[in-house]
Amino acid sequence: MSTPALTDFRKCIKIITLIIISLFSGETHAQVSKISGMVFQDYNANGIKDGGEPSVSGVTVNVYDATGSVTGTANSAADGSYAITSSFTGPFKVVFSNIPSGFFPGFSGPGNGTSLQFIAGNTGIANLGIYNPQNDYCKSDPDFAVPVYVNGDPLGGGTAGEEPALIYLPYHSGFNPVKTVLARQKEIGVVWGLAFQKESNKLVSAAFVKRHAGLGPLGIDGLYISDYKTQTTGNYFKLSNIDPAISAGTDPHAGLDKDMLVANYDSETYKWIGKTGLGGIDFSEDGSILYVVNVFEKKLYEFPVGIPASVPTKYNRYDIPTPTGADSRPFALKFYKGKIYVGVTCTNESIAPDTTGMKGIVYEMTPQDFGGGNNSFDELGFKKVLEIPFTYKKGESFTGTPFSSHWYPWKSDYFSTPFQNQIGADTVGTRLYPQPWLTDIEFDDHDNMLLGIKDRTADQIGNRNYIPDPIFTSSSLIRTQGVGDLLVAGPCGPDGTYILENNASVCGGPATGGKDNNQGPGGGEFYFQDDMLLHQETSLGGIAVLKGSNEVITNMVDPIYFWTNGVRMYDNTSGQGVGMIEILPSNKTVASFGKSASLGDIELLMQCGNPPIEIGNRIWIDSNNNGFQDPGESGLEGVTLDLYEGNTKVGTTISGIYGQYYFNDSNVPEGLKANTAYQIRITGSQTRLTSYALTKISDNSDILTDNDAVASNGSYIVNLVTGNKGENNHSFDIGFICDLKPAAGARSNAVCLNTSIELTSSGGDKYAWTGPDNFSSFEQNPVINNATNAKSGTYSVTVYALNASGSNLFSNSGFDSSNDDFSSDYTFTGDNNPETDLTVNGKFSIIKLPNNEFVPSGVKDHTTQTSSGYVLLANGATNGNSRVWYKTIPVKPNSRYRFAFSVLNTSISGTPPEIAASVNGQNVIPANNLTTYYQGTWIDFEYIWDSGINTTATFAINDPNGGDAGNDFALDDISIISYDACEKSASVLVNVITVPDGGPDLAVCSPSETAKLPNPTAGQTWNMVLNPSGSNPAITPDGQVSGMNIDGIYRFSLSQDGCTSSDTVQIIRRSAPAFNLAIFQGGCNGGNSLNNATISIVNAGNPADRYDIIEGSVYNGTKDFNTASSVPQDGIILQNITNPIGSVSYTVRIFTQNNCYSDKTITLQHVDCGCNALCLPFNVSKTLTAK
Template sequence: MGKRRRRTGVARAAVLGVVLTGSGLLSAPEAFPQSADGTVTVRVVRAVDASGAWTPALEPGLPGVKVTLTGGGRVHVEGTTAADGTVTLAPPPRSREHGGTYRVRVVNPKPGVLFPAFASRQGLAGGPGLLSSNEEFVDLSDGADVSYTTGLWSPGDYCQKNAPVVTACQNTAWQGGGQRTLVSFPYGAHGQAGVDVDVADIATAAQTGTLFGVAWNRTDRRVFSSAAAKRTTAYGPGGPGGIYLTDPAQRRTTLFTTVPDAGGTAHGPGADEAFLAVPGKESLGGLKVTDDGRDLFVVNLNDRRLYRYDATVASAPAPKAVYAVPDPGCPSAGDWRPFGLGLQDGTGYLGGVCSGESTGRAADLRAVVLPFDPATGRFGPAVLDQPLDYPRGSTVGAGPCDGAGWFPWTDTYPVVQNGQACSGFRAQPEPELAEVGFETDGSMLLAFRDRLADRAAGQAAAGGAIGEVLSGGDLNKACPAADGGYVMDTNGGCGLPPRGNRFFDTSRMGFHRNAAYAGMALSKVETTVGISGFDPNSTAFGYGTSFLRRADGGQDPVSGLRLNPPDVPAPFGKGASMGDLEVLCDRAPLQIGNRVWYDPERTGVQRPGQQPVPGATVHLYDGAGTLVGTARTTARGEYYFDDSNVDGGLRPHTEYTIRLDEPSDYAEGGPLHRWVPTRRGVGDDPFIDSDGAAPPGGRYPGRALTTGGPGENDHTLDFGFRRCGCGH
């Protein structure tokens, strides 16, 4: 008896050696029995669609994600994904008492923000091109090396292919209230509007006046748009603070709210000379709806505050909250000009510029992005603070005032540039950071608008000469730096030295550079990003949308949509005739389910080496008890419910019950013959416990649940079965 106890103690010491060796704290003794176990390589990607397949061009690897490997004998190995999203884990040498099966888990770095991506029903058996669940079991015995791909996603990243796009067309006051202000067309539309593609007019100048901001509430499918201060145009019924609400299906527009204290300068007659200094300083800037559809944010350019409104109502008499925007330290308080907004992974971002107006020095121009908490309005330190005095190509292409660079804000019309008198066509771009977006790889997109293009007069009422100012906006990319901030491409970021190089080609017709208006349509399921600008394609002049490749920044040669009718000039010539672009993405779909397994040890906890239950039937019932979905477990015991196998689709925030109640499964020859539900809810780890329990007096296990919000996938709905002691 004493010898047996001593041997047990030696075995335990050996196991402890395995654990310490796997942690790197102890070298394995030479006499330790060596295993022939292989390794597991896990790739964690940021998914953007519901296909269950990995698309490398759209779904980059996620770095810095913890992955664990656990097994019998208290083995626990951890690793962190590299820049490409991969990590390889090698189990420590094992004893003969422990098999070569292990559990591998991806630890979600942002619970409640990121969720498991849609998993393929083939799972691990489908190869590395299909997505497995975040919790997998692998067999590494006999030197087997296993590789697979899994994913996390943000529901806000989801979009359907070729979704509708809405943009704002800007008209002169002379054109009248019947002119269109909001239009919609498919993302992939190209060519000439009205000739190659039908464009839907969904709002008019009489309903909205001049607009810049456009936002989409995917929850109730409504478009918000906001007033813009632009010379020789007209405000709508809400004046400089007007926000409008449009039902694109019904093409019905109403006034949603009037933001207070948005400015008091009225438009004047003719060339509207008194309005020359107003753009960028009065009316409204960026407009965004949170991913959950609950809140609408807008920047008031006049009082330089951030306003928050209830986005679920038909009209809002007052904001829910108003937040002061901190000055990032411009040379003068009057130089700080907040404008643009972005939202990503539950964090808000406000973009603005130090205008250089007080000093007149280009060296004082800066772009700044401040993060904020949408729930509290609390701002954090700047994540981007970059100079804007880098070399920049000519906007006009030739002439004494060709606009080669960014220029400090002024309230006058440019007549001299770099000591030379201006004549004819001219550009003197004054930066406004009007839109902030994020790529799936974490890089930041910055859409700049040219303020001078909004200070210039449009085409004369009698059809005279087109405006002489060329808009000089841009789309820039900023990439993460070692200090945790971002560096713009033009300042040597994103691997693009020397200074002045930029990632995106925003030239049009091979002649004019800086042709963007700051509208940005970023759909993360598309290989391009859309921008508003002039000369949008290679076949026609005018204004419309162009598309740039997200992979390398080049122009997509087959895309580009001209919005002004054939032979009809843009109302502002090559100045700015458009506002923002917004992609009308659907709500993210849902997926629930995961694994059914045999639990002969009766612990109620999934362990490596336990066998899955293949071929079992899993039913899904709605709140009324109606059968709405059926799934069968795979060879790995996995099952999933989503829109593909649920009648009417799997709905968010809805009560369902999952049951394994197919009688034939429990009959002789069935996968659950003489098996009954194991212990339920054991421990505090929902990924490995059993959720099924038979109701009182019932035989079949089930689990009642309420689904989460759109895209909040749940792969922890597992069912374990123990051997039945129920006789023959």
């Protein structure tokens, strides 16, 4: 509970806690790591695997451990997935290879990395999107073009010529699309086949023979070209102009009126439908070759038109197989993955009404190289890959007419055709006679072949128009319900062949909702929602596939309302309709073809072509300076890169959080050009690179991982040449090494007891000190007061480089935005009556200081140091260890994060507050009992966390106290700041010295003039402070004293830098004892020596002195004053000395009480008593001998 305010206020006391640890798994036993992911075709280049984008098998994935060794390998499976387990722990490097020919890495995105990826921990996901830029690239909402048909002569100068003939509109237009006219009827007439050259934004359309509607200015073999950008159309070329021998037949139209509202007979055209003119057309995947089906000749033409498309001068011609002779009618065409697919209808026209063997056939062919001129090839190069038996029961063209649920042989004579006739409410007769016509081929995202089937009758009969009366007398108006079908075949046959759908299933897969509906091959239909009230079939034979959408779009009647024309989209997995667009509104007049196929083929436009280019990859910190990327090496965020073409800057970008960077359409306004030289430049002087230098060029041959930059004139440069359009290149990596130059020092490396240790550092953005006696600090130049001996030792500083921004990752640091941007286990009081609500335990408020109920007056906000700032004020919970404040953020692996906050103790009695901190649930700042800090004192906490393998982190400030009374506190200035993985360390040795020790006092005895004092330690100096008058002593830095030539006291002081005290050493030169020696050489008695020589000390200076005497001329005795003998009063120290034969020397040493001494030597000579040899003493003995 809260306590009364305390009026005392103290300055902020700062507590620093430094703990640098990595939060890895606490397990120590063997672990199993798992890396998994998906390889897929990224058709729309958005970096995400959308529902319709297929998987890719056979791509090799290698995982490298931290040592650079391959720790696991896998190939992507049929569903694109892979999984690799390893007994090693992360971090890992993942490299994708064996990418299919013609494919390139897709564009970077949230679900797609590049061919080189990194996993920080023991588990992770690495996906790769790839695509074929020549075939796959398609944005998610392209425009599509479709021909529109109008009754009459487009070249007659009337209303028929002014109507749209070719339009385009957005793929996702909705019910009321905005349509743009590319060409009018007078410009191109009737066309069906469309081919879009994505590289030049040009759309080619081909003449098509349809009864009641005339051809354009180039006639029956004409091709037209439209500019998608400028919405203009012109003549392209006639096949017969390339070679007069080429013929698409003769224009059969006659009697067409220039007024679209005037009915006509156009009788001759009836029999030529599907037999003359041009069929399907398509471009090669690279856009340089145009393929055209000549329906009349039953041949495929291959024209090298180049980019942009120009009029060709040569061709290759292929004979299309005619398995049923004259009844074989080619039309459909598709270029797909380097091969040509041609659709042929076996019409059974010559054996009608027999339907036996009536079918569609798809042939596959590999184009030949061009020679010097025109080349012709027979049908031997074609391989049959699919048969479509047109004997299956389909849906009824018009509900309630079982006759129309079957296909029938082609008929070219109106009057002998067994129509099912109906008369409508407006007395116009409806003629039903479904004739199968394979008019379009496409492939979906899973390589399934999609087939557009057209009802030929729809092009033989108009809407409210005349019958083909050869004598032009009938006034009967007729129409038809000319609808076809949409089929699918799967690539599951032997030897690369396809198998047609069977009872709504493809290749034995799951059946769609059309199973057993009796409207398709095998008793069901895959695309089962191609109906509309009165029609069980609605398709018009034109289809297109938007790559990556998992959809097919087909033209149809009644997409929304009766008598309209438009398109419908179907899901390629479920077979369900997923969208529809009305293109032509309801129109029952003769001008419109109504349900007699008012629309032609469908072609997707620009966004499905001309793919952009993306280059780049990663800037990284090369921790081991080996020139290539290893697992665990961190990316470098916030580096500015410029892209130059020659000397012109064409783009700029900044590296992202993981060091990734890319140049593409988003930052290169004109887009990257194909096959063009560029230069990536990084200005070396930019602030972001202050702490970095370029790494070396690696001798590693792996272009995906090496450093590609070189230093030049203050910049770091990557030279490159782009590939073809859409060929992304993610191999341009740039490595930097941490180039911090840390320095650690101290104002003095030796300091005296109870003084201050002043540390210094430089060379970074942030500093973290550790040292003896559990010292830690985040200050750059910390000061340690009252140094003790325990503070002696090595102090180390770690220098860090801040990240790109250095900004706080918690936006509400000072709580100016109330309780935004964080979470709490406590309950927020709200902004109303916070003082009253805050009396309940476990609540917090955002409030200004001071607050007399909880906070002493005079206490200031920590942020502003005023009374107007906000803080988080908490009444501690009683459950213990609650998170008062926490925030979860994404973090970059192998990086540092500084977590700092300030706490105010507001408890005056009861249980004191305690504060701790954690990251990801692990305590990083242990519980601090705030009892010792006065109420009203702000206390600062700080901590540096190593993210290790983590990609997210929850930073929390905890209240471990569970007490009831008291336990009140405030928080302010919470910050989380990211550092780079760039750090270096330096250290300095500091000794704390109690008092300088010069050693004991010394004494020397004259005549000595020298002495040796102890060698000083670092920072210590000897100085002379006293000497006897007349003397001239000196002392060297190592304590060698000389020049003490006068007896007396000499004093020397040993001082320590920074110390106020010193140690004085005294050297006393004392006088040596003075004395003389006397010798009595001994006497004679007669001729004999008395052996009574003596040695005496005379004239001794001090009776207390003592002596020692030895035989010899140099004193080598071992006595000192304590063991020496006192001088006798008579001075005789040696007597009754035997007269030596020769001379004998004696040395006497006199000791003073302080062990000064003097030595004197005296010689005892032989005394000659005047006796010769005969006078020498002798004895006489007598020997008795017995006899």
